[in-house]
Amino acid sequence: MEGMMMHRPLLVSNILEYGMNAHRKAGITSVRTEGDIHSYTYPEAGARIAQLAHGLRRRGVQIGDRVATLAWNGYRHFELYYAVGGIGAICHTINPRLSAEQLIYIVNHAEDKLLFLDTTFVPVIAAVAEHLPDDLTFVIMTDRAHMPDTPFDALCYEELLEGEEEAIAWPELDENTACGLCYTSGTTGHPKGALYSNRSSVLHALTLVVSQKRSFEEGKPILPVVPLFHVNAWGLPYVAPMIGASLVMPGPALDGPSLFKLMDQEKVYSAWGVPTVWMGLLGEIKAQGRIPEGFGDVVIGGSAAPRSMIEAFETRGVAVGHAWGMTEMSPIGTHGCLPAWMEELPFEERIDAKTKQGRRCYGVDLKIVDEDGKVLPQDGEAVGELYVRGNAVVAGYFRNPEASADSHDADGWFATGDVASVDPDGFLSIQDRAKDLIKSGGEWISSIDLENAATAHPAIAQCAAIGVPHPRWDERPVLVAVAAGEDRPTAEDLHELLSEHFAKWQMPDDIIWLDSLPMTATGKVSKLTLRKTLGDYQHPDLRVSA
């Protein structure tokens, strides 16, 4: 029997309207590409979003059309999210760190109708423009006064809004209507598109608030360092107007000093981003001997948060939430709030818990399976491939039946490609990406575990453990590291530190020092590149002694 309740579609336009009406004093502060700081309230944002929506329609944008963005975190990018999604079109955020080849691929694959870009990215587009569709319209996200010279025709964002009405009756779309599109960075093959719906975006936001509760307080500003150009800035553009938190948009400068200054100025309470960003901020925090004013909460995800980083924040009174997710999950899968009883544990045990990748959010189901697809117990011991299910998880890839066919098991669970265990308290431990696991003598070694332990060495600023082919052992781990100072410990020096947690055969055979590690478009160490770099590497035990 069906209930007799209203059926109101879950729409992103509804979040905006709620924010404008229920949280009219909260809003967005942005560092602009124009160089200054811009602030407005949600009602003011809403008025401009209405104008933008009218402007898009005037340019012929219809339900289902893709509208691309190539932009930093700023209020205009936020406006695009809502204006495009609100009228039933699809906001296709493009990661500017992708290679030219990938960029060309996805714009053509998505058949974008318009492409909005920050002035910063004019050269990026100029370099590839001839390979983009002829009927693609470019819009530069600035006003007339700041319009740059472009070798391609381009409209001006502010002119698109000019004269349009500041109110709009958003269409009552079906809640399954697509509103967003984001391609994986494509470290493996062509990028694959995740096509988010209004329903998935609203439910993702709701469940994020319910799960990562501590980070969200009406009136306490949130800083998404995570880009709006990749997986919805982890859902924050949808969460913030819903709960009445202001957003602080950092623009292009994501180095430690710039972030510190902005956070201090805007009294940011909760900041979200990948570990590399926090390395920079922590450097500045140490240099200044204090944390930015109001800073109380940091959410770290995208890659494993090193234990030393978690400690550095927690000892300074900043609560760490270590989360895990994927483009294919909208992206948040787990949250990093400890259960109440764990908050009472001694410091070391709390840090232990926080090095794990958090607990599943409401609405996200996790299972780990062995090679035969048999479900393994969540006992903290069993390690298997991680599968997920939920309203904010992809059912397939956009216009990619081959990739879609491979991505789910027979019961419809999505294969994450991560290898993990789940402990009895529900904490996920990502051991590795399946492709990054190191296989030595028939046994697996977790590169994440090695990296985490090695980062505790004061001489090591950053590192990656790579499995390098070995004729006898199949693969042997090698550590590629960036030095923190002058000191360059040997592999043997390191073994002392590692011996507490690792058996001898699990330890890296060698350390290779680099000035910096290659990064992927999503801000992670690119092990693919490192593996290529190490192409002709010889293990110490195989070297012909001179």
Place this chain on the structure above:
Amino acid sequence: MEGMMMHRPLLVSNILEYGMNAHRKAGITSVRTEGDIHSYTYPEAGARIAQLAHGLRRRGVQIGDRVATLAWNGYRHFELYYAVGGIGAICHTINPRLSAEQLIYIVNHAEDKLLFLDTTFVPVIAAVAEHLPDDLTFVIMTDRAHMPDTPFDALCYEELLEGEEEAIAWPELDENTACGLCYTSGTTGHPKGALYSNRSSVLHALTLVVSQKRSFEEGKPILPVVPLFHVNAWGLPYVAPMIGASLVMPGPALDGPSLFKLMDQEKVYSAWGVPTVWMGLLGEIKAQGRIPEGFGDVVIGGSAAPRSMIEAFETRGVAVGHAWGMTEMSPIGTHGCLPAWMEELPFEERIDAKTKQGRRCYGVDLKIVDEDGKVLPQDGEAVGELYVRGNAVVAGYFRNPEASADSHDADGWFATGDVASVDPDGFLSIQDRAKDLIKSGGEWISSIDLENAATAHPAIAQCAAIGVPHPRWDERPVLVAVAAGEDRPTAEDLHELLSEHFAKWQMPDDIIWLDSLPMTATGKVSKLTLRKTLGDYQHPDLRVSA
């Protein structure tokens, strides 16, 4: 274009599974009708709920069947919510304070298949049993040792569970499948049934957490004084396992001393209920000169919270959330958290804001309209009939096409029957129920405003303003009051207090003292009864002077 995301049904069974898995140390503590205190965790609850679900199926309960309850707040009642809803049947909670006639009406109207009752209610059922359907099966919610003698055949709850499996694979129902049924108390005509769905119940819980955020903290116990037998105890049985808060179930004793003792013992953080309950608790708080340990948050709704009550809590460090809702809204429509900037206001201004009925929850739309259905501005001035819309609002009444036809406007908004204004900050002010408004000389007077102001008089413990027919003025307000002590001020004495906020013609002509006020089944002053009591009342100006 449709998004390419999984479609997972929003099901109450999923909340339970999440609570069992993600919050395994939280659970439920109940004062039992057996006289003792019972505690268990959500995983333990889940095991028994699985048993109950198997037991229900064994008794022939199928998708869509109604299973009635007549019970206090306790863990077995909670188990029924999830076991019945989980298998696609409908948990029909019955308010034991209804009249025998109403009880007979709704059990027959709902065609309940089973009726679960606490031992307390054996006499209630005994008195009406012959008027209930012949094939109705009764189950007494206790164990064999505590089974009372009954003049009707009855099963024993614990025996229904015995031997059943402690695990269950919940069916993957359509999310619109009904899971709950609650009849309005029927102060106007026959009771009308609101038929909640899985979707509406899950979304109601999510939006409640997102809106009334302050009340919900993982690990901080919640006390629903609001009954599970009426509108889902305001959604708390669904919220608590979702966020990992424990529930403290008070059983039958809701007097001040009992509540105080229980709250103190269980370190209740957030307590939810109607004003009359808090009058009792505040009495005990004053007597003991302290608040119960851990108490920090109270949500008041169902009737207007008097200003003096709000002050009494706030001066003692208990944050008040003044909420508004209806059976037809699952029930929460507005929440009582102040926006951050208001929290900075001086005490008096904060209390002013809290005497209003809060701001709309995410997912709830409000509009006020004039007699012609024209939408009025939300400027704090305009007063009109309040209409609502949302996923947790009824689309009609269960098996009642006549009532359903009257209940919504042409655009599908539900008519609340309340008369209200909404101020620019989004605060709802319920002026009155349309039928309780007092019409004097062509102008309306809000009975709620009068009551609120009069309650500030130290001599008045409780009161109700009633419009009594008057040959010249149509109606004139009369105050019916319960004295706090020996003192009995006259209407003129009261006018001094009221003159600050009311014009002379708005003030009550008279005060009538009663020992207590008649209450409705939902714990509100029954103005219907009072109007009847005042049947032959003569206004002072019409009395023939002796």
